[in-house]
Amino acid sequence: MIRLGVPSKGRLMEQSFAWFADRGVRLTRSASDREYAGTVEGVEGVALVLLSAGEIPRELAAGRIELGVTGTDLVREKLPGWRSDLIEVAPMGFGHADLILAVPECWTDCRTLDDLASIARDFRAAHGFRLRIATKYHRLVRAHLAAHEVADYQLVDSQGATEGTVANQTAEAIADITSSGATLRANGLAVLDGPPILQSQATLFMARAATGPATDAFLRRLGLDGTKGL
């Protein structure tokens, strides 16, 4: 049995269902909305597992599901060494979001990461502590800033309402996922120029350990090339 993990609610679930339907596999959530169970039609030997998108990376790595739909951002943030455990089978063309760095738009002297590095140095000298960047994507942001040799900052954890941290003076900048940037602008924040830390979209992932004829047949059923070369 191939266990297929799909986000359990909202637009991400609906768009995932539509993506599979376009490929002849009909996924449905069971009649009662409170039950996270579902059915699979159009293919044999596949079971639907509805999960929070955030848990899908871990479930794939643990081998409790063979295939799963989740954001590339969540896989990269939550699974160190993810390529050793997971295969990125197919980007699905929805759920687009960028992980970006944003600063107060009143900082007219801050447009690039180099500006931020320079401001962080001044800020630390003036305030006696490191410039705070609020985020929940600790690993991705830290790796990005390390790769660009930005020092003099610290991350502060923010699991929600991250855009409000600057006005509340619990952070000087933020790193968060955004799709349109509207929330950022509404909170007086501006995205730094240059490529985002990560461009994420909903993606079909497979557990590397699940590679074999059964998953290969299912992937070909979806019109994909199987896992050869992945």
Added chain:
Amino acid sequence: MIPKRDKQDVGQRLLAAFRAAGAAEIAPDILLPAESLLDLYGEDIRARAYVTTDPIRGEMMLRPDFTVPVVQAHMQGGAEPARYCYLGEVFRKQDMGETRPAHPRDSEYLQAGFELFSRDAAADAEVFALFHGLLAPYGATSETGDMGLLLDAVRALPLTAPRRDALLHHIWRPGRFQRLMERFAVPGVARQFPPEPDGWSGLRDRAEMVARIARLRADAAVPPLPAIWMERLTRLLALRGPVPEVTASLRRLAEDWPGIAEAAQRIEARFARIARLGVDPAGIVFDASHGRATMEYYDGFTFSFRAGPDEWPPVASGGRYDALTRVLGKGRAIPAVGGIIRPGLLAEMEAAA
């Protein structure tokens, strides 16, 4: 796999040698307050150290190195000169990136260390010769450097104070340092700043931004650093070879760059002392960029010893860290030099021999 007991045995032998060299043994805590380590090392340490929380003491770290607790212990009542030694585990996470390495590094391993708090210039030679003597039987090769040389070199460049300070600040970040140098080597471009929106948000206040904009405007009018200095700096950073060769090159470089003459003399005097302690400088490599890629930590003499397979980390490393003691001492600096040896790696070499 080498039993931990065997690694401990090697560690105890090193500890005995450090004691024989006049060091008092100390045993710092394993759980350390995270705040001073974070303030010192920044976010990099979070990627490397295990962080845990205590309901009363707050955020704690499993000891990622001994230097900070040893300096703190010394500051609470040690007199100079003082020699300390220790043996114990350090804990380092390996943040592995996208692919799990086939042979992950140890996340806990022993360090045997020796730290010498002394203003005396002979201290560098004493520590190096001690380590050299202990590691020679393992066929270890040594590389050395001097961050003070690079800091002096930058201070002596014909630059404005803001440019000089920016370079000094980023000396441990080679890519950023290089980009700054390249920017200073060409005429500045006056930057246009967009009009300020209404309102202000956040803790960084407007005056801070105004001051930075003024600095950027003034900087755009600064004439470029003459190309000859870029060449000299590039030549200096690339200096690498056996000590006698490099010290000769340094002497020549110092003829056109008087600001590094003192550092060059200091380096020669250090190796002369090392030679008097019985180590031939011709067998030691000096690399002017040694120590730049480590955490912001060493600001003077640096050294590392390699032995065993190429992919191994250095079996020993150390150096002078006066600036670190200045930060921990809130302005009161205690010149200090020291280093660590990894007994586990030596035990593996002994087992393989």
